[in-house]
Amino acid sequence: MADEASADPNPAGPPPGSGDGAPEHLPDVLADDAPAAHLDLPPDLERRLRKLSGQNAPHRGPILATTRGWVSRDSRWPKLAARFLDFAVLTDEHLVLCSTGFFTRRPRRQVLREPLRRLVVTPIGSAPIRTLRVAGDFRSKIRMELRPDEQTAAFVKELLERTPANPRLRAEPWAAIGQLGVDPPPAPIDAPQLAAPDADEPPEVEAE
DSSP: OOOOOOOOSOTTSOOTTOSTTSOSSOOOTTGGGSOOGGGTOOHHHHHHHHHHHSSSSOOOSOEEEEEEEEEEEOOSOGGGSOOEEEEEEEESSEEEEEEEOTTTOSEEEEEEEEEGGGOEEEEESSSSOOEEEEESSSSSOEEEEEOSSHHHHHHHHHHHHHSOSSGGGOOOTTSOTTOOSSOOOOOOOOHHHHHSOOTTSOOOOOOO
16 A cells, blocks of 8 residues: 555644744855855856865855956066966955966966965056056066956955055964964164163273
């Protein structure tokens, strides 16, 4: 005899799981993976950027800004340097650069992923800023010449706000979050204090 579905013990009542003890809303554990509506990115492009922005898995945190631009080594003659059209992605912790496919013109692979607290970003030129010099824990400084659009303006603003302006204030890799990797500068000593003898040292006696 085949099993049959049991009859509903309360056909006129509310459906199961909707009583007083049921939660009104189930939390979304993948809330960070929700599409970034403020960036107006196509779903396929955002999914690809998230995949390339992570280290061992797709990035599941917020994407603050994205843009595209020409990236090269910073040199005396930047126009003669080899340039590459890359996607720039700014997350809450990292700056990520992704190369562009030659035929597809889509993000191809990750070429740079650096913590924001280890970068020093210098704007070049007058406003609106489109060119940046980025220094970090890599051999040569890089130069980013970004597209003149609203995405670039938002990207530059977020990047400058989240990176230290002073190279001495970069956090060392072994420092805890929120700590600085350099010792604070010593307090200045006044001239009268330098001239005053130390109380612990005995006074000097002149030889006769």
